[in-house]
Amino acid sequence: MQEKENPSFDIKDSVSPEKMKMNVFEAIATRRSIRKFTSQDVPMEILGVVIDGGRYAPSSGNIQNWRFVLVKDKENKQRVAEAAMHQLWIASAPVIIVVCAETEKLKQFYGIRGDRLYSVQNCAAAIENMLLTAHCLGLGSCWVSDFDEDMLKRALNIPGDIRPQAILPLGYPDEIVPAPTHYTMENVCYFESYGTRVSNIERVMQNPLVFDKISRLFKGLIDVGKDAIEKRKGSKK
Ligand SMILES: Cc1cc2nc3c(=O)[nH]c(=O)nc-3n(C[C@H](O)[C@H](O)[C@H](O)COP(=O)(O)O)c2cc1C
Structure with missing residues (x-):
């Protein structure tokens, strides 16, 4: 080759x-x-x-x-x-x-x-x-x-x-095909953790400051959740 x-x-x-x-x-x-x-x-x-x-x-x-x-x-x-x-x-x-x-x-x-x-x-x-x-x-x-x-x-x-x-x-195409439907950004994007959705996502995407704020907020919430799980595991031992 x-x-x-x-x-x-x-x-x-x-x-x-x-x-x-x-x-x-x-x-x-x-x-x-x-x-x-x-x-x-x-x-x-x-x-x-x-x-x-x-x-x-x-x-x-x-x-x-x-x-x-x-x-x-x-x-x-x-x-x-x-x-x-x-x-x-x-x-x-x-x-x-x-x-x-x-x-x-x-x-x-x-x-x-x-x-x-x-x-x-x-x-x-x-x-x-x-x-x-x-x-x-x-x-x-x-x-x-x-x-x-x-x-x-x-x-x-x-x-x-x-x-x-x-x-x-x-x-060469011999037909005009209409656009199929597509899921919205809100449907397919999560923030920092799988499953964490944000409504009005277009506004978030247009503004990097809002994006950063939301990321920090979710990250904070996720960390709090993880800590709670770890603590509960620890108290069971
Ligand atoms: C992995 C894969 C397999 C597909 N197999 C077929 C197929 O066997 N026959 C067919 O007519 N279209 C097939 N398609 C085309 C899809 O039906 C098409 O991409 C979908 O309906 C979205 O339409 P669009 O390509 O015009 O955006 C396939 C597409 C993908 C990605």
């Missing part, structure tokens, strides 16, 4: 403003899962930029255990779609990227955690990078993980120790 970056590669070629249509947060906020594609092909150099998005993802120990199987052949696409619980719309994409995880090195370096967790997390980071890059380039895709692993492996000759992580059908 060639380990080094090709020195003639110029990152500016990938991110020229004519190609990239939005900034990163806009891309994050406006990306949608696209399941309907026009028949327009994805040019190879554009596909290359999407792959670059994946290649530049962070990975544990920089091991970069992702591998990408690019599928353009009609019969192969059909087999992939069938392996994905017959989500046949997948085969209508001009190209499909199947993201696979090599686990050997991760197992060697990090044991069970590397094998089961980091290998999946690394690929997930690459997948999301590719979805966002595709969206920035005016392409659409969808993260598909509902598939029969053995069937997919057979369809693409994926060896026994390699684990497919996701199917990414890629093409």
Whole structure:
């Protein structure tokens, strides 16, 4: 395997403003899962930029255990779609990227955690990078993980120790998908301790002084609680 970056590669070629249509947060906020594609092909150099998005993802120990199987052949696409619980719309994409995880090195370096967790997390980071890059380039895709692993492996000759992580059908969108609902910040953020919610969180986030005050307050309450528990434990002995 060639380990080094090709020195003639110029990152500016990938991110020229004519190609990239939005900034990163806009891309994050406006990306949608696209399941309907026009028949327009994805040019190879554009596909290359999407792959670059994946290649530049962070990975544990920089091991970069992702591998990408690019599928353009009609019969192969059909087999992939069938392996994905017959989500046949997948085969209508001009190209499909199947993201696979090599686990050997991760197992060697990090044991069970590397094998089961980091290998999946690394690929997930690459997948999301590719979805966002595709969206920035005016392409659409969808993260598909509902598939029969053995069937997919057979369809693409994926060896026994390699684990497919996701199917990414890629093409130009032929649908406008409304934004799905998202939990509010209040629902998903806790302060200093799991489960400690704050109402009116937008106000807190806008004002660092309020944020600090709340953090100190909660930290104080948590410490008091911990002391009380320790004391009770001590008195029982
Ligand atoms: C791990 C994972 C697996 C998914 N698997 C499928 C799938 O098999 N088929 C599908 O149509 N969408 C799949 N999706 C897409 C989700 O349905 C979609 O991301 C979610 O409804 C939110 O919509 P959005 O992507 O437009 O924000 C998957 C997404 C993730 C992250």
